[in-house]
Amino acid sequence: MSEHLYAVIVGCGRLGALLANQLSRKGHSVVAIDNDADAFAGLAAEYSGFRIEGEATELAVLKEAKVDKADLVISTTREDNVNLMVAQIAKEVFKVPRVMARVFLPEYEDSYRRMGIEVVCPTRAAADMFLNALAEEEGSPK
Amino acid sequence: MRAARYLRNRYRAILSYTGLVLFIGGVLMLTPLLVLIVRPREAAGAWGFLLPALTMAALGVVIWRVFRVSGELALTLQEGGVVVLLGWVALCLFSSWPFIANGSNFTQAVFESVSGWTTTGLTVVNVEEAGSLILLWRSVMQFAGGAGLAIIMLSAITGPTGPGFSSAEGREQLVPHVRHSAKLVMGIYTGYAALGIIASLLTGMGWFDAINHSFAAVSTGGFSTRAESIGYWNSPAIESVTLLLMVLGNLNFVTAWLLLRGKFRTAGRNGELRLFACLAVLCSVALLLLTSAGMYATRGKDIRVSVFQTVTALTTTGFSTVEHAGWNSFGWLVLIVLMVIGGGTCSTAGGIKQYRVYMLWKSLIWQLRQFLLPRSAVTQNAVYEGERRVFVDDDRLRQIGTFLFLYLLVLIVGSAILAAHGNGLRESVFEYASAIGTVGLSVGITGPEAPGGVLWAKTVGMFLGRLEFIVIIVALSKLFRDSRSMFVPKNRG
Numbered sequence: 001m002s003e004h005l006y007a008v009i010v011g012c013g014r015l016g017a018l019l020a021n022q023l024s025r026k027g028h029s030v031v032a033i034d035n036d037a038d039a040f041a042g043l044a045a046e047y048s049g050f051r052i053e054g055e056a057t058e059l060a061v062l063k064e065a066k067v068d069k070a071d072l073v074i075s076t077t078r079e080d081n082v083n084l085m086v087a088q089i090a091k092e093v094f095k096v097p098r099v100m101a102r103v104f105l106p107e108y109e110d111s112y113r114r115m116g117i118e119v120v121c122p123t124r125a126a127a128d129m130f131l132n133a134l135a136e137e138e139g140s141p142k
Numbered sequence: 143m144r145a146a147r148y149l150r151n152r153y154r155a156i157l158s159y160t161g162l163v164l165f166i167g168g169v170l171m172l173t174p175l176l177v178l179i180v181r182p183r184e185a186a187g188a189w190g191f192l193l194p195a196l197t198m199a200a201l202g203v204v205i206w207r208v209f210r211v212s213g214e215l216a217l218t219l220q221e222g223g224v225v226v227l228l229g230w231v232a233l234c235l236f237s238s239w240p241f242i243a244n245g246s247n248f249t250q251a252v253f254e255s256v257s258g259w260t261t262t263g264l265t266v267v268n269v270e271e272a273g274s275l276i277l278l279w280r281s282v283m284q285f286a287g288g289a290g291l292a293i294i295m296l297s298a299i300t301g302p303t304g305p306g307f308s309s310a311e312g313r314e315q316l317v318p319h320v321r322h323s324a325k326l327v328m329g330i331y332t333g334y335a336a337l338g339i340i341a342s343l344l345t346g347m348g349w350f351d352a353i354n355h356s357f358a359a360v361s362t363g364g365f366s367t368r369a370e371s372i373g374y375w376n377s378p379a380i381e382s383v384t385l386l387l388m389v390l391g392n393l394n395f396v397t398a399w400l401l402l403r404g405k406f407r408t409a410g411r412n413g414e415l416r417l418f419a420c421l422a423v424l425c426s427v428a429l430l431l432l433t434s435a436g437m438y439a440t441r442g443k444d445i446r447v448s449v450f451q452t453v454t455a456l457t458t459t460g461f462s463t464v465e466h467a468g469w470n471s472f473g474w475l476v477l478i479v480l481m482v483i484g485g486g487t488c489s490t491a492g493g494i495k496q497y498r499v500y501m502l503w504k505s506l507i508w509q510l511r512q513f514l515l516p517r518s519a520v521t522q523n524a525v526y527e528g529e530r531r532v533f534v535d536d537d538r539l540r541q542i543g544t545f546l547f548l549y550l551l552v553l554i555v556g557s558a559i560l561a562a563h564g565n566g567l568r569e570s571v572f573e574y575a576s577a578i579g580t581v582g583l584s585v586g587i588t589g590p591e592a593p594g595g596v597l598w599a600k601t602v603g604m605f606l607g608r609l610e611f612i613v614i615i616v617a618l619s620k621l622f623r624d625s626r627s628m629f630v631p632k633n634r635g
Contacts, residue, residue, distance in 0.1 A: 006318075025216075029318040046216030048305040048320035052530075064530060 004028060008070045010056040010086050011077030015102065017042030019074055024049050031065045056086050059093075067094045075101040080108055087117045149628050154209040155217065156224050159296060159307070161205025163229035166295050167236060168199025170286050174278040177350075187275045190243030198236045222306030223617040226293060230609065234259055237283055241267070244276055250590065253597045258283030260608035261490055263364025263460035263582025264573075264600065266590050270369055274350060280365045281357040287608070288361025288391065288490035289331045297324040310613050314488045314528075316399045327395050330402070331490075334360040338387045345379040355461075359387035362491045364460030364582035372450070373463040381446060384461060385453055392418065392457035394486040394497075396528045411526040413500040414486045418456070421483065421496075425476050426452045433473030438464075455480035458492040460582025467585060471568070478572055481579040482553070492580030492607050494549055498542045501525065505539050548611045552603060553578055559599040560587060578603040 005028040009020045012034035021044045024030045030049030033056045034040065040051045054061035056077070067073060073090040075083040083101040090096040100118040103109060106127075112119045172195045178185055217225065237259065238251035246254065250266045257264045261284050269277065285291070290311045297308045297320050305320040315323040338356030343349060351367050358365045368374035372384055390398070393415075400409040409415060429448035438444050450463050455477045466474065484493010508523045515521070523534045553574060560570035565587055573587040577600040587596060606614065 004322075024319065027319065027321065029322065031318050044216060045218045045306060048315065048323075049318040050315070 005071045006066075006069055007031070007072040007074065008033065008062075008065050008067050008090075010034075010073065010075040011083075012039040012042060012051075013076065013078060014042065016074075016076040017044075019076065020049060021047050031070075033061060033065055057082060057089075059089070062086075062089065062094065067096060070094070070096050072096070072098045073100070075099075077102075080104055084108070084112065084117075087112070088115060091116055146628050149624055151211060152215075152217075152221060153624070153628070155211045155215045156221055156228070158206050158209040158211065159217070159225045160228045160232065161202045161207075161209065162296055163202070163225070163293070164232055164236070165199050165202030165206060166291075167233045167286075168195045168197075168202055170282055170291075171195035171198060171237070171240070171279070173282055174275045177274050177278050181274055184273050184275060187244065187273050190240045191275060191279070194236060194239035194243070217306035219306055219309055220616055220620050222308075222310035223613045224620060225296075225307050226310045226609065227614055227617040229293065230259065230605070234605070237279075240276065240279055244272070249594045249597050253601050254280070255283065256601045256604050257582070258363070258365065259287035260580045260604040261288045261361045261363035261458075261492070262577060262580040262604045262608075263358065263366075264577060264584055264588045264604075265365060265582075266588060266592065266597070268369075268590060269367055277354060277365075277367050278350075281354040281363070284361040284363030284365055285335065285357035288363060289327060291328070291331075294324045294327055297321060310617075312488065312610055312613070314394075314396050316396055326399065330395060330398055331360065334387065334390050338383070341383045341386070342380065345383050346377065347375070347380060355384065356387060359384050359459060359461065360391045360490070362388060362391040362457050362459040362485060362489070362580075364454070366461060371463070372461045376463075378442075378446060381450055381463060385450065388453055388457040388459045388461070391459065391490045392485040394488045396488060397486070400528065405529070408526070408529050412528075413504070413525050414496040417496045417500045417503075418486070421456060421480065422452055425456070425480060429473055429476055433470055433476070437468065451477065452480060455581060455583060456483065456485065458485050458579050458581040460576065460584075462583060466572075466583070474568055474572060477583065478575050481572075481575045481581045481583070482549075484579050484581075492578075494546060494579075498545065501534065501539065501542055502546070505534070545611065549578070549607075552606055552611075556599050556603045560596055563593055563596050565596075574600065574603060578607040580604055580607050 005023070007023050007028055007030050009016050009030060009032045012020065012032045016032065016034070020030050020032045024047045030047070031052060032040065032043065032049060033052045033054060035053065035055050037053045043051070052061060052065050054064070056062060067090055073087065073096045075086040077083055080103050083103060087099045087101040090099045098118070099116070100120065101112060103112060103119050103121050104123050106121055106124045109119050109121050109124065171191060175188060175191055178188060234252065234256050237255035241251035241254050242248065246267070253266055258280050263284070267276065267280070290313065293307050293311045305315065308320060308324065316326050317323050335356050338360055339352050342352035342356055347355065354367045366372065372381060397409050397412050397415060426449045429452055430445055434444045434448045436444065438447060447464050454461050458481065466477070482494060483499050484495055485491020487495045487497040504523070504525060508521065512521065524531050525534060556574040556578060557570045560574055561567060569585050569587055572585050576583045588600070
């Protein structure tokens with residue numbers, strides 16, 4: 001990640017804003033999209049990218065964000081289906097090299113991966129962490 | 143107590159960046175000395191530059207180092223405003239030093255330095271007697287002040303500090319990262335200047351005049367090396383090169399970036415550009431028909447004068463090809479209106495800005511249209527900004543209204559001060575509109591013998607006009623509030 005990236009973050013909630021802030025701080029060009037202008041309040045002073053208010057599932061909004069030129073698209077809205085759709089459009093229509101999405105339902109993970117989308121599933125991650133913590137306790141001598 | 147400690151930490155960062163601005167200013171002040179390579183006879187004046195430049199740079203480095211905060215700190219818009227205000231005041235004061243070393247008094251020196259940094263171009267220096275060092279320093283100040291070079295360099299070099307300063311200084315971003323954007327603006331801007339120098343040389347200017355005039359034209363500054371300004375050459379070729387440079391300087395950098403990438407259609411939708419084209423054509427023709435027709439030796443000269451004066455006033459440059467004293471009242475009025483409207487936002491120009499005027503014009507149209515529609519009709523009011531279609535809400539129009547009120551208020555107060563010093567109404571309004579719009583056209587009130595009150599009134603006007611009031615008000619109120627909570631312990635509760 002040392003070279004300069006053009007990243008589009010879809011959904012500027014807690015996770016999206018955090019990602020956008022970090023990427024911008026690292027010197028990457030970032031465009032954040034959200035359908036609610038108030039969501040941009042989560043962006044910190046260090047964020048120097050653009051903000052676009054609009055539905056990311058609409059082609060016009062994605063074109064405005066110049067997704068065709070993006071190196072990276074991360075979809076982090078709270079709707080799994082929206083994330084899937086945005087990620088698919090980014091992958092298939094705009095041929096973005098690296099597409100990532102958040103998905104809450106663990107059942108969806110596989111089908112996303114088959115489409116070439118990198119997935120982060122907070123539900124599974126949390127479950128794994130709980131299970132690991134339990135496993136450590138069981139394994140340790142009393 | 144923890145709040146006070148937090149604030150102190152923030153202010154350390156603010157001071158540290160201000161130190162960096164000073165350092166950049168000091169380095170800039172050394173650049174006029176390069177002229178000594180070619181003109182070594184003027185080396186006697188070198189100390190007047192070396193001393194202030196080195197003091198400034200050294201002081202800047204010390205402040206920067208002493209107050210540097212460990213870790214990366216992003217400044218907010220308000221904090222950026224404080225850096226901009228402190229940096230500008232410090233730069234303007236230090237930059238007056240070389241003028242004092244060359245025999246100006248304090249008032250004149252500060253006036254000249256503010257006129258330089260704000261790219262106004264009103265002058266109290268006798269350019270025929272001044273040495274090359276002083277002349278070049280005036281142009282360098284304008285060049286640097288035009289793009290807010292010190293602030294831009296700060297965003298370009300100091301890593302991830304966020305868009306705080308550049309937005310506080312009224313810069314929009316060209317690309318979605320402040321550092322890339324700042325570098326791009328610097329590239330475009332130096333490109334203009336290089337183009338200007340080459341074109342001026344080709345059209346028959348001497349190298350020294352070419353450098354000075356290009357710097358002063360692309361920054362829409364207007365300091366000249368000749369008492370008659372561009373009129374000295376009386377050459378259509380030189381006038382057209384200067385016209386081109388002034389128009390480039392007046393262009394919003396965002397629009398310029400669109401044009402450079404060949405997106406003419408998108409640029410054509412830009413309201414500022416349309417307004418500029420309309421006003422330039424309309425006013426040139428009006429001036430030609432009603433003012434300059436028959437005033438000069440040939441028909442061609444009449445046309446040249448009306449076009450040049452229109453563009454120089456609208457772009458807030460302030461070069462001139464003729465005296466205005468003999469003009470009729472209509473001509474004066476047109477120039478005053480153009481100076482008040484001013485150039486493009488996010489460019490190097492001043493004035494109310496074409497963008498604001500365009501928005502007010504649009505809102506008038508929308509308002510009128512609303513009357514003709516049914517009461518429950520919903521309309522969408524949008525304008526193009528860069529490549530994006532933006533919907534205009536009342537909040538933005540209110541901000542523009544507030545700005546307009548402040549601008550006109552200061553214009554009236556300033557004109558009143560000039561009138562109180564015994565100048566005519568016409569002259570007072572013209573000169574103050576020229577000062578607050580950072581234009582630099584003068585009808586003779588500004589000069590080495592002008593009284594102190596007049597010069598200070600204009601100095602304040604130029605400063606307010608360049609930084610556009612709001613950032614100054616925000617920065618001052620922040621400083622006032624924070625200084626109370628930082629140093630006065632709260633004993634209540």
